[in-house]
Amino acid sequence: MSSHLPATVPPAPGGGEDGATGDLVLAPAAPPGTERLVADLREEVSRLIVAELERLADALAPDSDGAGRRRPGGRPVDRVVASLDLADAVRAAVHDAAGDAVRAAVAATCDRLADALEGHAAVADGVAVLSVAVDVTGTHAWETVRRRTARAGAFVEERVRRQLRDLLRGVADGDLAATVRGRAAEIGDDYGRVLSGLEIPQARRDGVAAVAEAADVVAATRWRASDDCPHAWHARMDGTVVDCGDPFVVPAVEGGDQPGAYPRAVFAVGADEPFGCRCAQDLVLAADVPTDVRELRGWDGVDVDCRVTDRQYGVWLDHARDGEDFAALLARIDAEYSRTRAAETFCNGSKKQLYGWLAEYGLK
Known part of the structure; x- marks a missing residue:
């Protein structure tokens, strides 16, 4: 081949x-x-x-x-x-x-x-x-x-x-x-x-x-x-x-x-x-193989090593552009949104969670 x-x-x-x-x-x-x-x-x-x-x-x-x-x-x-x-x-x-x-x-x-x-x-x-x-x-x-x-x-x-x-x-x-x-x-x-x-x-x-x-x-x-x-x-x-x-x-x-x-x-x-x-x-x-990798957990033989939390994955899944990982997405969010609006849009209003993510990825 x-x-x-x-x-x-x-x-x-x-x-x-x-x-x-x-x-x-x-x-x-x-x-x-x-x-x-x-x-x-x-x-x-x-x-x-x-x-x-x-x-x-x-x-x-x-x-x-x-x-x-x-x-x-x-x-x-x-x-x-x-x-x-x-x-x-x-x-x-x-x-x-x-x-x-x-x-x-x-x-x-x-x-x-x-x-x-x-x-x-x-x-x-x-x-x-x-x-x-x-x-x-x-x-x-x-x-x-x-x-x-x-x-x-x-x-x-x-x-x-x-x-x-x-x-x-x-x-x-x-x-x-x-x-x-x-x-x-x-x-x-x-x-x-x-x-x-x-x-x-x-x-x-x-x-x-x-x-x-x-x-x-x-x-x-x-x-x-x-x-x-x-x-x-x-x-x-x-x-x-x-x-x-x-x-x-x-x-x-x-x-x-x-x-x-x-x-x-x-x-x-x-x-x-x-x-x-x-x-x-x-x-x-199989036709029913999920496109959400989190749902592949439990399929025999498949190991899923998520490098982000489930919440971060959900944000990435809903908002990432093609080829954009979570770090790149977070950097774009920080550049395009005020932190108050970013917390409301992506973190259920929690600035503590947003600032935690920014610190985790060196963006704070």
Whole structure:
């Protein structure tokens, strides 16, 4: 997503029980460090696979007879290949990296939501600061990440085992070890590239989906297709809005390279075919999100840090000009009104309160 896009745009079409939605909150760009997560996971998966293939190559090498001489034969190929042990290590690496990606996406999305809420309420700096923090561990999106990463290790182990069997079919006993060593780096990098390119971007989108589930202020989500997404059928989803908790239904399309069975229901953008997908999942604020930040107190996940008293906030809300915080408003009042009239107009006739405010902001 382009970094210059604003946090919110005009109301989104569709969604909700009656078709009404609030402001659209654009999904955040990739959080800082995302490229590093992809590179690190690629390197770690490759390292794990290469190390395991080196172990198998040692097992396939001709055995020593104990007197420094070599004897041909080695261990049976099928038994060595069957001993391949990658599932747990790869699962742990993918789980940790995807978890980091989800957490980074959740933090960035919460920041984007807080900015959107401040814009929705037109809150000036110095009047109130909003923050959003949600627990996503009970969400469907988080569980999806957990299940997907749990399968990754077993998937890689079985695929590498099958690849080894094909690779070594017909290879002479004396060449088995060299054949495995000669392909180890290529095999490791292939799986590292695929897993990192699939898991980290999808974990980011899952993080956004998890915030949508967990945050009271979000009512719906929208699929925003990317012009450079390689999956042509994702373009059909562009602009689709669904209520939080409801899935996107990706349609079947004629021709192309759409894999598997479609239509397919997914709860996060891109989850039907995540590899290479560059689409984004935007959030739609609930239509009843208040414009008075004081009324956001009590909404789950939203923290309101008012920098002024409720009375000062009410004066600011009723009388401030665009972009004017309470200090600027008070300075303008002091310049344009006599203090007697200012007390009557803004402080219910209390000069004590007015002078207290002026002293608080260094204007007395």
